[in-house]
Amino acid sequence: MQIDLEGRPRFPPAADTAITALRVETRKVPIPPHRMSPLKQHWPKIYPPLVEHLKLQVRMNVKARAVELRNSKATTDPGALQKGEDFVRAFSLGFDVDDAIALLRLDDLYIETFEIKDVKTLQGDHLGRAIGRIAGKDGKTKFAIENASRTRVVLADQKIHILGGFKNIHIARExxxxxxxxxxxxxxxGNLRTVASRMKERF
Known part of the structure; x- marks a missing residue:
């Protein structure tokens, strides 16, 4: 630093602040053991949206039971890595590939997870009956909830995962x-039918 004749400090010109070096970030999404076979089976459908749409580098790490994602110079969307992680995580939770892909295409979709014990502590037969009530005969009740609330629901033992918009998740959860x-x-x-008809009026 130099001082000019008027006593003011003179600083050297600032270096170009444009960040030329790309910050390479990596995300690792763990895959539960029971989802490894479906992952291998659906891999040809899973990696194209990540590579072609989000421009990410992807690999399935069978040893570590995880999917690894990394951005590259080709990645244009700053939120691509997060979107990719959400997509793979949705599949790992048990959602269909097509439902999980919606997370990449639409911005206002979320996944909410809660456990039956968060609502009520149930054990043994009572727990089994509660899961049975949610699923319904041949999954009819679950489908009815999905159709009325425009969400997707996954029953994974005592955990329930709901994929959808914020308000829709609220309806399905209720x-x-x-x-x-x-x-x-x-x-x-009956309540779902009322809510569904209200939603149709609104749109």
Whole structure:
């Protein structure tokens, strides 16, 4: 630093602050053992959206049971890595590839996870019956909740994962909570029909 004739400090010109070097970030998404076979089976459908759409580098690490994602010079979207991670995580939780791909295409989709014990502590047969009430015969109740609330629901033992928009998740969660608390499916269907018709009026 130099001082000019008027006593003011003179600083050397600032270096070019444009960041030329790319900051390479890596994300590792662990895959549960029961989802490894579906991952291998659906891999030809999983990696193209990540590589072609998000321009990420991807590899399946079978030894570590994980999918590794990395950005590159070709990656243009700053949120690509997060979107890719959300997509792979959705698949690892049990959602179909097509449903998980929606997370890449739409910005206002989320996944909410909660456990049956968060709502009510149930054990043994009571727990089994609660899961049965949510699924319904041949999965009919689950499909009814999905269709009315425009969400996707995955029942993974005691965990429930819901994929959808914020308000839609709220509707699906309310229906599932009612079933866990012992509400008869008929009553829950009725409430869902009312909510679904209200949603149609709104759009």
């Amino acid at each position: 229906a599932i909570v009612s079933l866990i608390l012992g509400a008869p499916p008929g009553k829950v269907y």
